[in-house]
Amino acid sequence: MSSILIKNANIVNEGSIFQGDVLVENDIIAEISNSISAKSSDTKIIDADGQYLLPGMIDDQVHFREPGLTHKADIESESKAAVAGGITTFIEMPNTIPQATTIELLEDKFTIAKETSWANYSFMFGGTNDNLDEILKVDPTKVAGLKLFLGSSTGNMLVDDPETIENIFSKTKLLISTHCEDEATIKKNLEEHIKEYGDNIPLEKHPVIRSEEACYLSSSKAIELAKKTGARLHVFHLSTAKETKLFSNKKPLSEKKITAEVCIHHLWFSDEDYKTKGTKIKWNPAVKTKNDREGLLKALKDDRIDVIATDHAPHTWDEKNNVYTKAPSGGPLVQHAMVALMEMYHKGLISLEKIVEKTAHNPAILFQIKDRGYIRRGYKADLVLMDLQSPWTVNKENILYKCGWSPFEGAVFKSRVTHTIVNGTLAYENLKFPNRSHGERITFDR
Structure with a gap:
Protein backbone atom coordinates (compact mmCIF):
# COMPACT_ATOMS: atom_id res chain seq x y z
CA MET A 1 0.00 0.00 0.00
CA SER A 2 1.34 3.44 -0.96
CA SER A 3 0.85 6.32 1.45
CA ILE A 4 1.57 10.04 1.65
CA LEU A 5 1.45 12.04 4.88
CA ILE A 6 1.05 15.81 4.60
CA LYS A 7 2.00 17.50 7.86
CA ASN A 8 1.62 21.02 9.26
CA ALA A 9 -0.71 22.30 6.55
CA ASN A 10 -3.24 25.11 6.68
CA ILE A 11 -6.19 23.10 5.38
CA VAL A 12 -8.78 25.13 3.45
CA ASN A 13 -12.02 23.19 3.29
CA GLU A 14 -15.77 23.65 3.70
CA GLY A 15 -15.66 27.29 4.73
CA SER A 16 -12.83 27.17 7.26
CA ILE A 17 -9.02 27.13 7.55
CA PHE A 18 -7.41 24.96 10.20
CA GLN A 19 -3.97 23.53 10.86
CA GLY A 20 -3.54 19.79 10.59
CA ASP A 21 -2.22 16.68 8.88
CA VAL A 22 -3.73 14.57 6.09
CA LEU A 23 -2.91 10.93 5.46
CA VAL A 24 -3.41 9.50 1.98
CA GLU A 25 -3.51 5.72 1.52
CA ASN A 26 -3.55 4.45 -2.04
CA ASP A 27 -6.02 6.79 -3.79
CA ILE A 28 -8.11 7.74 -0.75
CA ILE A 29 -7.92 10.34 2.01
CA ALA A 30 -7.60 8.01 5.01
CA GLU A 31 -7.30 10.44 7.92
CA ILE A 32 -7.50 14.14 8.77
CA SER A 33 -6.29 15.17 12.21
CA ASN A 34 -4.31 17.69 14.23
CA SER A 35 -1.37 15.30 14.29
CA ILE A 36 -0.82 12.02 12.44
CA SER A 37 2.20 9.74 12.70
CA ALA A 38 3.51 7.76 9.76
CA LYS A 39 2.43 4.13 9.98
CA SER A 40 5.16 2.82 7.71
CA SER A 41 8.75 3.66 6.85
CA ASP A 42 7.65 3.70 3.22
CA THR A 43 5.24 6.60 3.80
CA LYS A 44 6.26 9.72 1.88
CA ILE A 45 6.16 12.64 4.30
CA ILE A 46 5.55 16.15 2.96
CA ASP A 47 6.14 18.88 5.53
CA ALA A 48 3.82 21.63 4.36
CA ASP A 49 5.41 24.04 6.84
CA GLY A 50 2.35 26.26 6.93
CA GLN A 51 1.52 26.11 3.24
CA TYR A 52 -2.12 25.87 2.25
CA LEU A 53 -3.71 22.53 1.37
CA LEU A 54 -6.71 22.73 -0.96
CA PRO A 55 -8.91 20.21 -2.74
CA GLY A 56 -7.85 20.12 -6.38
CA PHE A 367 -22.40 18.19 -11.47
CA GLN A 368 -23.09 15.72 -8.62
CA ILE A 369 -19.56 14.35 -8.84
CA LYS A 370 -18.96 11.37 -6.60
CA ASP A 371 -16.32 11.54 -3.82
CA ARG A 372 -14.33 14.52 -5.12
CA GLY A 373 -14.11 18.25 -4.50
CA TYR A 374 -13.55 18.15 -0.74
CA ILE A 375 -10.89 17.19 1.77
CA ARG A 376 -12.92 14.47 3.46
CA ARG A 377 -12.09 11.07 4.85
CA GLY A 378 -13.00 8.41 2.29
CA TYR A 379 -12.88 10.83 -0.64
CA LYS A 380 -10.48 10.55 -3.54
CA ALA A 381 -7.10 12.10 -2.77
CA ASP A 382 -7.06 15.03 -5.20
CA LEU A 383 -5.04 17.62 -3.30
CA VAL A 384 -2.98 20.74 -3.93
CA LEU A 385 -0.39 22.49 -1.77
CA MET A 386 0.05 26.22 -2.36
CA ASP A 387 2.92 28.39 -1.16
CA LEU A 388 1.42 31.87 -0.92
CA GLN A 389 4.80 33.60 -0.54
CA SER A 390 6.97 32.32 -3.39
CA PRO A 391 7.03 34.89 -6.21
CA TRP A 392 7.71 33.88 -9.80
CA THR A 393 7.34 35.33 -13.27
CA VAL A 394 5.47 33.69 -16.15
CA ASN A 395 7.76 33.31 -19.16
CA LYS A 396 8.32 31.10 -22.20
CA GLU A 397 10.62 28.78 -20.26
CA ASN A 398 8.03 27.79 -17.63
CA ILE A 399 4.90 27.67 -19.80
CA LEU A 400 3.74 24.06 -20.21
CA TYR A 401 0.98 24.48 -22.79
CA LYS A 402 1.60 22.85 -26.14
CA CYS A 403 0.89 26.19 -27.84
CA GLY A 404 3.81 27.74 -25.92
CA TRP A 405 2.29 31.09 -24.94
CA SER A 406 0.09 32.60 -22.23
CA PRO A 407 -1.93 35.81 -21.79
CA PHE A 408 -0.15 36.05 -18.40
CA GLU A 409 3.37 36.24 -19.86
CA GLY A 410 5.34 38.77 -17.84
CA ALA A 411 2.99 38.60 -14.86
CA VAL A 412 4.57 38.14 -11.44
CA PHE A 413 2.55 35.86 -9.16
CA LYS A 414 3.21 35.82 -5.41
CA SER A 415 1.95 32.25 -5.04
CA ARG A 416 2.88 28.95 -6.63
CA VAL A 417 1.63 25.38 -6.64
CA THR A 418 4.26 23.23 -4.93
CA HIS A 419 2.56 19.79 -4.92
CA THR A 420 -0.38 18.21 -6.75
CA ILE A 421 -1.75 14.80 -5.81
CA VAL A 422 -4.12 13.06 -8.24
CA ASN A 423 -5.88 9.93 -6.99
CA GLY A 424 -3.20 9.50 -4.35
CA THR A 425 -0.29 9.86 -6.80
CA LEU A 426 2.16 12.70 -6.23
CA ALA A 427 2.18 13.92 -9.83
CA TYR A 428 3.76 17.35 -9.39
CA GLU A 429 6.37 18.48 -6.87
CA ASN A 430 8.36 21.72 -6.98
CA LEU A 431 8.46 22.24 -10.75
CA LYS A 432 8.94 18.53 -11.51
CA PHE A 433 6.70 15.59 -12.33
CA PRO A 434 8.06 12.77 -10.12
CA ASN A 435 5.31 10.25 -10.89
CA ARG A 436 2.99 9.69 -13.83
CA SER A 437 -0.54 10.18 -12.58
CA HIS A 438 -3.40 8.49 -14.41
CA GLY A 439 -6.66 10.36 -14.36
CA GLU A 440 -9.90 8.50 -13.82
CA ARG A 441 -13.26 8.91 -15.49
CA ILE A 442 -15.28 10.74 -12.87
CA THR A 443 -18.56 9.23 -11.72
CA PHE A 444 -21.78 10.93 -10.67
CA ASP A 445 -24.27 10.56 -7.82
CA ARG A 446 -27.38 11.08 -9.94
Whole structure:
Protein backbone atom coordinates (compact mmCIF):
# COMPACT_ATOMS: atom_id res chain seq x y z
CA MET A 1 0.00 0.00 0.00
CA SER A 2 1.34 3.44 -0.96
CA SER A 3 0.85 6.32 1.45
CA ILE A 4 1.57 10.04 1.65
CA LEU A 5 1.45 12.04 4.88
CA ILE A 6 1.05 15.81 4.60
CA LYS A 7 2.00 17.50 7.86
CA ASN A 8 1.62 21.02 9.26
CA ALA A 9 -0.71 22.30 6.55
CA ASN A 10 -3.24 25.11 6.68
CA ILE A 11 -6.19 23.10 5.38
CA VAL A 12 -8.78 25.13 3.45
CA ASN A 13 -12.02 23.19 3.29
CA GLU A 14 -15.77 23.65 3.70
CA GLY A 15 -15.66 27.29 4.73
CA SER A 16 -12.83 27.17 7.26
CA ILE A 17 -9.02 27.13 7.55
CA PHE A 18 -7.41 24.96 10.20
CA GLN A 19 -3.97 23.53 10.86
CA GLY A 20 -3.54 19.79 10.59
CA ASP A 21 -2.22 16.68 8.88
CA VAL A 22 -3.73 14.57 6.09
CA LEU A 23 -2.91 10.93 5.46
CA VAL A 24 -3.41 9.50 1.98
CA GLU A 25 -3.51 5.72 1.52
CA ASN A 26 -3.55 4.45 -2.04
CA ASP A 27 -6.02 6.79 -3.79
CA ILE A 28 -8.11 7.74 -0.75
CA ILE A 29 -7.92 10.34 2.01
CA ALA A 30 -7.60 8.01 5.01
CA GLU A 31 -7.30 10.44 7.92
CA ILE A 32 -7.50 14.14 8.77
CA SER A 33 -6.29 15.17 12.21
CA ASN A 34 -4.31 17.69 14.23
CA SER A 35 -1.37 15.30 14.29
CA ILE A 36 -0.82 12.02 12.44
CA SER A 37 2.20 9.74 12.70
CA ALA A 38 3.51 7.76 9.76
CA LYS A 39 2.43 4.13 9.98
CA SER A 40 5.16 2.82 7.71
CA SER A 41 8.75 3.66 6.85
CA ASP A 42 7.65 3.70 3.22
CA THR A 43 5.24 6.60 3.80
CA LYS A 44 6.26 9.72 1.88
CA ILE A 45 6.16 12.64 4.30
CA ILE A 46 5.55 16.15 2.96
CA ASP A 47 6.14 18.88 5.53
CA ALA A 48 3.82 21.63 4.36
CA ASP A 49 5.41 24.04 6.84
CA GLY A 50 2.35 26.26 6.93
CA GLN A 51 1.52 26.11 3.24
CA TYR A 52 -2.12 25.87 2.25
CA LEU A 53 -3.71 22.53 1.37
CA LEU A 54 -6.71 22.73 -0.96
CA PRO A 55 -8.91 20.21 -2.74
CA GLY A 56 -7.85 20.12 -6.38
CA MET A 57 -9.72 22.43 -8.71
CA ILE A 58 -12.50 20.88 -10.80
CA ASP A 59 -12.49 22.87 -14.05
CA ASP A 60 -15.90 22.46 -15.64
CA GLN A 61 -15.01 23.99 -19.02
CA VAL A 62 -11.90 23.25 -21.08
CA HIS A 63 -11.05 22.68 -24.74
CA PHE A 64 -8.12 20.26 -24.97
CA ARG A 65 -8.45 20.01 -28.79
CA GLU A 66 -8.26 16.24 -29.15
CA PRO A 67 -9.12 14.66 -31.52
CA GLY A 68 -8.51 16.58 -34.70
CA LEU A 69 -6.85 19.79 -33.52
CA THR A 70 -3.78 18.40 -31.81
CA HIS A 71 -1.42 20.91 -33.42
CA LYS A 72 -2.87 23.32 -30.82
CA ALA A 73 -3.08 21.01 -27.81
CA ASP A 74 -3.94 17.49 -26.75
CA ILE A 75 -5.36 15.79 -23.68
CA GLU A 76 -1.96 14.67 -22.41
CA SER A 77 -0.18 18.02 -22.77
CA GLU A 78 -2.98 20.16 -21.37
CA SER A 79 -3.92 17.82 -18.51
CA LYS A 80 -0.26 17.84 -17.46
CA ALA A 81 -0.26 21.66 -17.48
CA ALA A 82 -3.51 21.58 -15.52
CA VAL A 83 -1.99 19.35 -12.84
CA ALA A 84 0.96 21.76 -12.52
CA GLY A 85 -1.61 24.50 -12.03
CA GLY A 86 -3.55 22.71 -9.29
CA ILE A 87 -6.39 21.38 -11.45
CA THR A 88 -7.05 17.69 -10.76
CA THR A 89 -10.30 17.20 -12.69
CA PHE A 90 -11.61 18.67 -15.94
CA ILE A 91 -14.74 18.55 -18.07
CA GLU A 92 -13.94 18.96 -21.76
CA MET A 93 -16.12 20.42 -24.51
CA PRO A 94 -17.44 18.62 -27.62
CA ASN A 95 -16.27 20.94 -30.43
CA THR A 96 -13.30 18.86 -31.56
CA ILE A 97 -12.86 17.18 -34.96
CA PRO A 98 -14.94 15.11 -35.23
CA GLN A 99 -17.38 16.73 -32.85
CA ALA A 100 -18.65 14.62 -29.96
CA THR A 101 -22.25 14.56 -31.14
CA THR A 102 -22.78 10.78 -31.16
CA ILE A 103 -22.32 8.24 -28.37
CA GLU A 104 -19.58 6.49 -30.35
CA LEU A 105 -17.56 9.68 -30.90
CA LEU A 106 -17.98 10.67 -27.26
CA GLU A 107 -16.65 7.31 -26.09
CA ASP A 108 -13.66 7.71 -28.40
CA LYS A 109 -12.66 10.73 -26.33
CA PHE A 110 -13.04 8.80 -23.08
CA THR A 111 -10.75 6.13 -24.54
CA ILE A 112 -8.07 8.71 -25.35
CA ALA A 113 -8.27 10.24 -21.88
CA LYS A 114 -8.04 6.86 -20.17
CA GLU A 115 -4.74 6.27 -21.93
CA THR A 116 -3.17 9.73 -21.69
CA SER A 117 -4.77 12.08 -19.15
CA TRP A 118 -2.81 13.18 -16.08
CA ALA A 119 -6.01 14.53 -14.47
CA ASN A 120 -9.47 13.11 -13.88
CA TYR A 121 -11.93 13.75 -16.66
CA SER A 122 -15.36 13.78 -18.15
CA PHE A 123 -16.69 15.13 -21.43
CA MET A 124 -19.72 17.09 -22.53
CA PHE A 125 -21.95 15.65 -25.22
CA GLY A 126 -22.59 18.13 -28.04
CA GLY A 127 -26.02 19.20 -29.22
CA THR A 128 -26.84 20.21 -32.78
CA ASN A 129 -29.97 21.20 -34.67
CA ASP A 130 -30.51 17.58 -35.74
CA ASN A 131 -29.21 15.12 -33.11
CA LEU A 132 -32.00 15.08 -30.52
CA ASP A 133 -32.43 11.30 -30.89
CA GLU A 134 -28.76 10.82 -30.05
CA ILE A 135 -28.97 13.24 -27.09
CA LEU A 136 -31.77 11.15 -25.62
CA LYS A 137 -29.53 8.05 -25.68
CA VAL A 138 -26.92 9.62 -23.38
CA ASP A 139 -26.80 8.09 -19.89
CA PRO A 140 -26.83 10.98 -17.36
CA THR A 141 -25.01 8.82 -14.80
CA LYS A 142 -21.96 8.45 -17.06
CA VAL A 143 -21.54 11.84 -18.78
CA ALA A 144 -21.02 15.31 -17.30
CA GLY A 145 -23.76 16.95 -19.34
CA LEU A 146 -24.91 18.44 -22.63
CA LYS A 147 -23.23 21.45 -24.23
CA LEU A 148 -25.30 23.76 -26.41
CA PHE A 149 -23.69 26.56 -28.39
CA LEU A 150 -26.48 29.12 -28.58
CA GLY A 151 -23.97 31.46 -30.19
CA SER A 152 -20.38 31.39 -31.47
CA SER A 153 -19.50 27.89 -32.54
CA THR A 154 -17.56 26.02 -35.16
CA GLY A 155 -18.84 23.54 -37.70
CA ASN A 156 -22.51 22.68 -37.29
CA MET A 157 -22.65 23.05 -33.51
CA LEU A 158 -24.53 26.36 -33.47
CA VAL A 159 -27.99 25.43 -32.20
CA ASP A 160 -30.19 28.24 -33.51
CA ASP A 161 -33.51 26.62 -34.35
CA PRO A 162 -36.01 27.73 -31.64
CA GLU A 163 -38.16 24.61 -31.95
CA THR A 164 -35.12 22.35 -31.66
CA ILE A 165 -33.84 24.23 -28.61
CA GLU A 166 -37.19 23.93 -26.84
CA ASN A 167 -37.41 20.23 -27.69
CA ILE A 168 -33.97 19.62 -26.20
CA PHE A 169 -34.77 21.61 -23.06
CA SER A 170 -38.06 19.76 -22.66
CA LYS A 171 -36.85 16.22 -23.24
CA THR A 172 -33.29 15.75 -22.00
CA LYS A 173 -32.49 14.70 -18.45
CA LEU A 174 -28.93 15.91 -18.86
CA LEU A 175 -27.61 19.06 -17.25
CA ILE A 176 -27.56 21.61 -20.08
CA SER A 177 -24.56 23.96 -20.27
CA THR A 178 -24.81 26.85 -22.70
CA HIS A 179 -22.64 29.37 -24.48
CA CYS A 180 -24.96 32.38 -24.64
CA GLU A 181 -24.37 35.09 -27.24
CA ASP A 182 -27.00 36.19 -29.73
CA GLU A 183 -25.64 35.39 -33.17
CA ALA A 184 -27.85 37.87 -35.09
CA THR A 185 -26.72 40.78 -32.92
CA ILE A 186 -23.06 39.85 -33.32
CA LYS A 187 -23.37 39.39 -37.07
CA LYS A 188 -24.94 42.82 -37.46
CA ASN A 189 -22.26 44.48 -35.32
CA LEU A 190 -19.47 42.70 -37.17
CA GLU A 191 -20.77 43.73 -40.58
CA GLU A 192 -20.88 47.38 -39.49
CA HIS A 193 -17.30 47.25 -38.24
CA ILE A 194 -16.00 45.51 -41.36
CA LYS A 195 -17.55 48.29 -43.44
CA GLU A 196 -15.57 50.81 -41.40
CA TYR A 197 -12.28 49.00 -40.82
CA GLY A 198 -12.08 46.04 -43.19
CA ASP A 199 -10.45 42.97 -41.65
CA ASN A 200 -8.12 45.00 -39.42
CA ILE A 201 -10.71 45.95 -36.81
CA PRO A 202 -9.11 47.36 -33.63
CA LEU A 203 -9.15 44.74 -30.86
CA GLU A 204 -10.80 47.25 -28.54
CA LYS A 205 -13.93 46.84 -30.67
CA HIS A 206 -14.26 43.15 -29.77
CA PRO A 207 -16.56 43.79 -26.76
CA VAL A 208 -18.55 46.23 -28.89
CA ILE A 209 -19.10 43.57 -31.56
CA ARG A 210 -19.72 40.76 -29.07
CA SER A 211 -21.68 43.15 -26.95
CA GLU A 212 -23.44 43.21 -23.60
CA GLU A 213 -26.71 43.22 -25.55
CA ALA A 214 -25.76 40.01 -27.41
CA CYS A 215 -24.89 38.24 -24.17
CA TYR A 216 -27.90 39.40 -22.18
CA LEU A 217 -30.38 38.66 -24.93
CA SER A 218 -29.17 35.08 -25.31
CA SER A 219 -28.76 34.36 -21.58
CA SER A 220 -32.20 35.75 -20.73
CA LYS A 221 -33.83 33.64 -23.46
CA ALA A 222 -32.11 30.47 -22.22
CA ILE A 223 -33.19 31.15 -18.64
CA GLU A 224 -36.76 31.89 -19.72
CA LEU A 225 -36.86 28.59 -21.59
CA ALA A 226 -35.38 26.68 -18.65
CA LYS A 227 -38.06 28.07 -16.36
CA LYS A 228 -40.74 27.17 -18.89
CA THR A 229 -39.55 23.59 -19.44
CA GLY A 230 -38.04 22.79 -16.03
CA ALA A 231 -34.66 22.03 -17.61
CA ARG A 232 -31.50 22.04 -15.50
CA LEU A 233 -29.49 24.94 -16.98
CA HIS A 234 -25.89 26.01 -16.32
CA VAL A 235 -24.80 29.16 -18.16
CA PHE A 236 -21.11 29.18 -18.99
CA HIS A 237 -18.67 32.13 -18.84
CA LEU A 238 -20.76 35.15 -17.88
CA SER A 239 -19.01 38.30 -19.06
CA THR A 240 -21.33 41.18 -18.11
CA ALA A 241 -22.60 42.68 -14.86
CA LYS A 242 -26.05 42.95 -16.43
CA GLU A 243 -26.34 39.18 -16.85
CA THR A 244 -25.66 38.56 -13.16
CA LYS A 245 -29.09 40.06 -12.36
CA LEU A 246 -30.67 37.04 -14.06
CA PHE A 247 -29.40 34.69 -11.35
CA SER A 248 -30.42 34.14 -7.73
CA ASN A 249 -28.76 33.32 -4.42
CA LYS A 250 -31.99 32.57 -2.57
CA LYS A 251 -31.48 28.79 -2.62
CA PRO A 252 -28.48 26.60 -1.80
CA LEU A 253 -26.65 25.38 -4.88
CA SER A 254 -27.93 21.81 -4.48
CA GLU A 255 -31.48 23.09 -4.94
CA LYS A 256 -30.88 25.47 -7.84
CA LYS A 257 -32.18 24.61 -11.31
CA ILE A 258 -30.43 27.56 -12.98
CA THR A 259 -26.75 28.25 -12.27
CA ALA A 260 -23.86 30.26 -13.66
CA GLU A 261 -20.12 30.23 -14.12
CA VAL A 262 -17.46 32.91 -14.51
CA CYS A 263 -13.99 32.41 -15.99
CA ILE A 264 -10.60 33.61 -14.84
CA HIS A 265 -10.05 35.98 -17.76
CA HIS A 266 -13.32 37.83 -17.16
CA LEU A 267 -12.30 38.33 -13.52
CA TRP A 268 -8.76 39.45 -14.37
CA PHE A 269 -8.70 41.49 -17.58
CA SER A 270 -10.78 44.42 -18.84
CA ASP A 271 -11.20 46.21 -22.15
CA GLU A 272 -8.30 48.49 -21.17
CA ASP A 273 -5.95 45.52 -21.65
CA TYR A 274 -6.64 45.10 -25.38
CA LYS A 275 -4.09 47.81 -26.19
CA THR A 276 -1.22 45.81 -24.68
CA LYS A 277 -2.48 42.22 -24.91
CA GLY A 278 -4.19 42.33 -28.31
CA THR A 279 -5.39 38.98 -29.61
CA LYS A 280 -3.96 37.20 -26.55
CA ILE A 281 -7.14 38.20 -24.71
CA LYS A 282 -9.55 37.75 -27.61
CA TRP A 283 -12.17 35.39 -26.18
CA ASN A 284 -15.83 34.67 -26.84
CA PRO A 285 -17.63 36.08 -24.93
CA ALA A 286 -15.39 39.13 -24.99
CA VAL A 287 -13.53 40.60 -22.04
CA LYS A 288 -15.55 43.72 -21.28
CA THR A 289 -15.34 46.73 -18.93
CA LYS A 290 -13.99 47.26 -15.43
CA ASN A 291 -17.57 47.71 -14.27
CA ASP A 292 -18.42 44.31 -15.73
CA ARG A 293 -15.40 42.76 -14.02
CA GLU A 294 -16.44 44.25 -10.68
CA GLY A 295 -20.04 43.16 -11.16
CA LEU A 296 -18.97 39.59 -11.91
CA LEU A 297 -16.79 39.47 -8.80
CA LYS A 298 -19.62 40.84 -6.66
CA ALA A 299 -22.04 38.21 -8.00
CA LEU A 300 -19.44 35.51 -7.44
CA LYS A 301 -19.01 36.48 -3.81
CA ASP A 302 -22.73 36.79 -3.09
CA ASP A 303 -23.42 33.40 -4.71
CA ARG A 304 -25.42 34.45 -7.75
CA ILE A 305 -22.47 32.99 -9.71
CA ASP A 306 -21.68 29.47 -8.55
CA VAL A 307 -18.47 28.28 -10.24
CA ILE A 308 -15.08 29.56 -11.41
CA ALA A 309 -13.64 27.87 -14.52
CA THR A 310 -11.01 28.56 -17.19
CA ASP A 311 -12.54 27.98 -20.63
CA HIS A 312 -8.98 26.93 -21.54
CA ALA A 313 -8.99 27.07 -25.33
CA PRO A 314 -5.50 27.21 -26.87
CA HIS A 315 -4.53 28.16 -30.39
CA THR A 316 -1.05 28.37 -31.86
CA TRP A 317 0.58 31.78 -31.77
CA ASP A 318 0.70 31.84 -35.57
CA GLU A 319 -3.09 31.51 -35.54
CA LYS A 320 -3.60 34.15 -32.86
CA ASN A 321 -1.06 36.62 -34.27
CA ASN A 322 -3.39 37.83 -36.98
CA VAL A 323 -5.81 40.61 -37.91
CA TYR A 324 -9.09 40.74 -36.01
CA THR A 325 -11.28 38.80 -38.42
CA LYS A 326 -8.75 35.98 -38.84
CA ALA A 327 -7.50 35.61 -35.26
CA PRO A 328 -9.45 32.85 -33.45
CA SER A 329 -10.90 33.46 -30.01
CA GLY A 330 -9.66 31.59 -26.96
CA GLY A 331 -6.48 31.15 -24.98
CA PRO A 332 -4.67 28.79 -22.59
CA LEU A 333 -5.35 29.15 -18.85
CA VAL A 334 -5.24 25.91 -16.84
CA GLN A 335 -1.64 26.28 -15.61
CA HIS A 336 -2.23 29.79 -14.27
CA ALA A 337 -5.84 29.78 -13.04
CA MET A 338 -5.24 29.01 -9.37
CA VAL A 339 -2.25 31.34 -8.98
CA ALA A 340 -4.26 34.14 -10.59
CA LEU A 341 -7.00 33.56 -8.05
CA MET A 342 -4.42 33.61 -5.27
CA GLU A 343 -3.26 36.98 -6.57
CA MET A 344 -6.84 38.21 -6.21
CA TYR A 345 -6.78 36.88 -2.64
CA HIS A 346 -3.58 38.81 -1.94
CA LYS A 347 -5.31 41.96 -3.22
CA GLY A 348 -8.19 41.42 -0.78
CA LEU A 349 -10.72 40.76 -3.54
CA ILE A 350 -11.75 37.24 -2.49
CA SER A 351 -11.12 34.87 0.41
CA LEU A 352 -9.33 31.54 0.23
CA GLU A 353 -12.47 29.82 1.50
CA LYS A 354 -14.53 31.31 -1.32
CA ILE A 355 -11.92 30.33 -3.93
CA VAL A 356 -12.08 26.70 -2.76
CA GLU A 357 -15.87 26.81 -2.69
CA LYS A 358 -16.12 28.05 -6.27
CA THR A 359 -13.33 25.92 -7.78
CA ALA A 360 -13.82 22.59 -5.97
CA HIS A 361 -16.87 22.25 -3.72
CA ASN A 362 -19.40 23.85 -6.04
CA PRO A 363 -18.44 22.06 -9.27
CA ALA A 364 -18.76 18.79 -7.32
CA ILE A 365 -22.22 19.79 -6.08
CA LEU A 366 -23.40 21.21 -9.39
CA PHE A 367 -22.40 18.19 -11.47
CA GLN A 368 -23.09 15.72 -8.62
CA ILE A 369 -19.56 14.35 -8.84
CA LYS A 370 -18.96 11.37 -6.60
CA ASP A 371 -16.32 11.54 -3.82
CA ARG A 372 -14.33 14.52 -5.12
CA GLY A 373 -14.11 18.25 -4.50
CA TYR A 374 -13.55 18.15 -0.74
CA ILE A 375 -10.89 17.19 1.77
CA ARG A 376 -12.92 14.47 3.46
CA ARG A 377 -12.09 11.07 4.85
CA GLY A 378 -13.00 8.41 2.29
CA TYR A 379 -12.88 10.83 -0.64
CA LYS A 380 -10.48 10.55 -3.54
CA ALA A 381 -7.10 12.10 -2.77
CA ASP A 382 -7.06 15.03 -5.20
CA LEU A 383 -5.04 17.62 -3.30
CA VAL A 384 -2.98 20.74 -3.93
CA LEU A 385 -0.39 22.49 -1.77
CA MET A 386 0.05 26.22 -2.36
CA ASP A 387 2.92 28.39 -1.16
CA LEU A 388 1.42 31.87 -0.92
CA GLN A 389 4.80 33.60 -0.54
CA SER A 390 6.97 32.32 -3.39
CA PRO A 391 7.03 34.89 -6.21
CA TRP A 392 7.71 33.88 -9.80
CA THR A 393 7.34 35.33 -13.27
CA VAL A 394 5.47 33.69 -16.15
CA ASN A 395 7.76 33.31 -19.16
CA LYS A 396 8.32 31.10 -22.20
CA GLU A 397 10.62 28.78 -20.26
CA ASN A 398 8.03 27.79 -17.63
CA ILE A 399 4.90 27.67 -19.80
CA LEU A 400 3.74 24.06 -20.21
CA TYR A 401 0.98 24.48 -22.79
CA LYS A 402 1.60 22.85 -26.14
CA CYS A 403 0.89 26.19 -27.84
CA GLY A 404 3.81 27.74 -25.92
CA TRP A 405 2.29 31.09 -24.94
CA SER A 406 0.09 32.60 -22.23
CA PRO A 407 -1.93 35.81 -21.79
CA PHE A 408 -0.15 36.05 -18.40
CA GLU A 409 3.37 36.24 -19.86
CA GLY A 410 5.34 38.77 -17.84
CA ALA A 411 2.99 38.60 -14.86
CA VAL A 412 4.57 38.14 -11.44
CA PHE A 413 2.55 35.86 -9.16
CA LYS A 414 3.21 35.82 -5.41
CA SER A 415 1.95 32.25 -5.04
CA ARG A 416 2.88 28.95 -6.63
CA VAL A 417 1.63 25.38 -6.64
CA THR A 418 4.26 23.23 -4.93
CA HIS A 419 2.56 19.79 -4.92
CA THR A 420 -0.38 18.21 -6.75
CA ILE A 421 -1.75 14.80 -5.81
CA VAL A 422 -4.12 13.06 -8.24
CA ASN A 423 -5.88 9.93 -6.99
CA GLY A 424 -3.20 9.50 -4.35
CA THR A 425 -0.29 9.86 -6.80
CA LEU A 426 2.16 12.70 -6.23
CA ALA A 427 2.18 13.92 -9.83
CA TYR A 428 3.76 17.35 -9.39
CA GLU A 429 6.37 18.48 -6.87
CA ASN A 430 8.36 21.72 -6.98
CA LEU A 431 8.46 22.24 -10.75
CA LYS A 432 8.94 18.53 -11.51
CA PHE A 433 6.70 15.59 -12.33
CA PRO A 434 8.06 12.77 -10.12
CA ASN A 435 5.31 10.25 -10.89
CA ARG A 436 2.99 9.69 -13.83
CA SER A 437 -0.54 10.18 -12.58
CA HIS A 438 -3.40 8.49 -14.41
CA GLY A 439 -6.66 10.36 -14.36
CA GLU A 440 -9.90 8.50 -13.82
CA ARG A 441 -13.26 8.91 -15.49
CA ILE A 442 -15.28 10.74 -12.87
CA THR A 443 -18.56 9.23 -11.72
CA PHE A 444 -21.78 10.93 -10.67
CA ASP A 445 -24.27 10.56 -7.82
CA ARG A 446 -27.38 11.08 -9.94
